[in-house]
Amino acid sequence: MLTVALPKGRIAQETLEIFEKIFGESFVFNDRKLILETPKFRFLLVRNQDVATYVFHQAADIGVVGLDTLEEQGLDVIRLLDLKKGVCRVAIGMRKGEKLDLSKPELKVATKMVNITKRYFEERAVSVDIIKLYGSIELAPLVGLADMIVDIVETGTTMKQNGLEVVEEMMTSSTYLIANKNSFIAKKDEVLDIYKKISDVIKSDA
């Protein structure tokens, strides 16, 4: 029996559809329940940012989570497979017409993703003042809170509607199947079996 942590929303839906394809049966969470028990799997519905935490502490053996979240959290879990879904970019956005100038002495960057941002600028030896925000990141440059933002971009519409544009792409993200390190050792048969089956579905979809 494997416990699978899924992030609430579209990714959970897409992942359950993959499981339905593999096993030819329906996997649906009833009402507002957060646990779905089936003979071979127990699915947990958790917040996106918590998936890797559940897997790291082995409250779940495997999970599905975006690469951006994994990179941000830096938890020691196994990245088994790129599911090639939920593709998005982590990008730097500035007010329309402004140019990214990394030679400025002190840049202010507003973001939810403090660690990714810190690493990116450190690697380029640029000193930045990172301002952690929890939402409405696009607002920060408009009201002078920051010179730029680092945020997730799917289509770019939200940035555009707020008078911002992407000036630099930092990384491409997609959802990954991850596993707990001890579960991979102790339940290798089961983990690799589902890995193989999901991998086949992803390949046939591609």
Next chain:
Amino acid sequence: MIFEHEIPNGSKLYFGESAKVKRRVESIASEVLYSKGYEEIVTPLFSYHQHLSISDEKKLVRLNDEKNHNISLRADSTIDVVRIIQKRLGRNTEHKKWFYIQPVFTYPTEEHYQVGVEYIGQKSLSSVLGIAKEILDRLEIKPLIQISNMQIPKLISDMFEELSLEDFRHVNIEKFLSLNVEWLEKLVYLQNAKQIDEVISIVPESIKTELLKMKELCSEMACENSVMAPLYYAEMLYYDELFFRIIEKNEVYARGGRYKNEELNSVGFAIYTDVVCEALTK
């Protein structure tokens, strides 16, 4: 502000029942170890030499002696036990089998109690794995024994330009399988000693030797609850070949392996007392 009830984050407090459990773990461990001819050693809490062996010096709690030489709190017992026995006690004792029951400390305020064993000049890992198993058996803990060999990831990463030790550390199986090498794929899936027999005829000679060492350790142990993980790799201070972890769920109860000190092969392991105590008090 620090409240009167606070203790530093990561430090350990045992009292009443939990202290009793800890004492029982240590007492059973010492009983088993004395019966096998091991002697106890208690090394100084302060050390001049930890920074020579610990790769990440930031982990050390550092201070200075009266002549302003760098010293640190003991962050690893093996380093000092082996050095003291070879360099300081060499003239006084020929004894090779030692154990210690003492904590280690890492920056900023982490504290970990351990029972450790070093068999100096011994090559056979089964001689100490059996003891670790016996101690845990006596405590009625029946975990899973993982057997790995640090040489296998090193040999494979030398063979394939595309692979690095980081791929093994992160268990990058997509990359392993993408190489389309039959024996490597079999190693990804390998879990038990019987599967070693199935792959042995197709692996390169150098890997064959290392796989057979794993198989031999498993058969010497007759461990009913064991798993082979030939591609497991972790950055380790000194274990360089056969290696074991004793795990249950997300916890690691013990780990041990073979190591080399000045061309002398030795084997040892450490039981993580805090983890065992937590399991016993649950």
